[in-house]
Amino acid sequence: MAMDSRKIEEILEKKGVRVTSIRILVMDALMSASRPMSLSDLETVLDTVDKSSIFRTLEVFEKHHAVHSIDDGTGSVKFEVCEGEEECTVSDMHAHFYCEKCHKTFCLKEINAPVVDLPEGFEMHSVNYIVKGVCRSCSRKMA
């Protein structure tokens, strides 16, 4: 419960999402986390809330562009709060880093996902750019 729930209500309303207590909980968890969270991450944090409720909440959030999902190739989709007022566009999407040691996914907010030119006739909707490797703290530990 890191954030003022009034603030969160405002955000939800601005995105056109009806406010409920569960939605506040989920949004709060997502905003308080420093990293993208998976469904089961959220399940762990919000252990009073049913998995399917979290799932459907995320569906609603995503439809209203309050969050976006990223696939870091671990087999579990991660969710992240959209920055700014309007919906995320391709060029907003930043790169992500997945650590093969500690299995955490990091946002590389300062690095935009590079956009390539597609062959004629292909239409781009979104980009996923994932780097896999070893993160800073793990590579330090190993040295």
Next chain:
Amino acid sequence: MAMDSRKIEEILEKKGVRVTSIRILVMDALMSASRPMSLSDLETVLDTVDKSSIFRTLEVFEKHHAVHSIDDGTGSVKFEVCEGEEECTVSDMHAHFYCEKCHKTFCLKEINAPVVDLPEGFEMHSVNYIVKGVCRSCSRKMA
């Protein structure tokens, strides 16, 4: 059975993979396909072969750098034959395109996955670059 099985045996041997009839079948299927194949794609094509055998075969291939896997964010990992003699490096990895209409994954062989600079201390092992959208033939159909 598009390829000469002698050729396939040679390839497997060169990668240090013991040759068996199933491994020839799997490698043949992968090489004959124009697109990356998932475990269940292979299951369908090779309907006489057990899923777990294909799975373990792919494990062996991957360990010996005969194939590499890509995650296109569909929830099923795809496999692709490594080009060339030695193992794939990060800079070899090309971009992939996932069509949200026909649910096919395309290799954009001519487009290398762009490589970004990581923050200090992060160590890169591999890159996944996936563009999602609508492919040429689907966008033609819709017009």
Next chain:
DNA sequence: TGATGAATTGCAACCGGGTTGCGGCAGCCC
């Protein structure tokens, strides 16, 4: 305030990709 209908939630069951244990079989070396 109370009734009504729509939206939300919890529960349980399901689905499908991926994974594993195990027993049987094939190939190889002695």
Next chain:
DNA sequence: GGGCTGCCGCAACCCGGTTGCAATTCATCA
């Protein structure tokens, strides 16, 4: 042949994600 090793098929399992359904909550309006 006997024994060893590795490969294969079967069945069962795991887990993230998803759905049907009944119960609850919420907003609205009489």
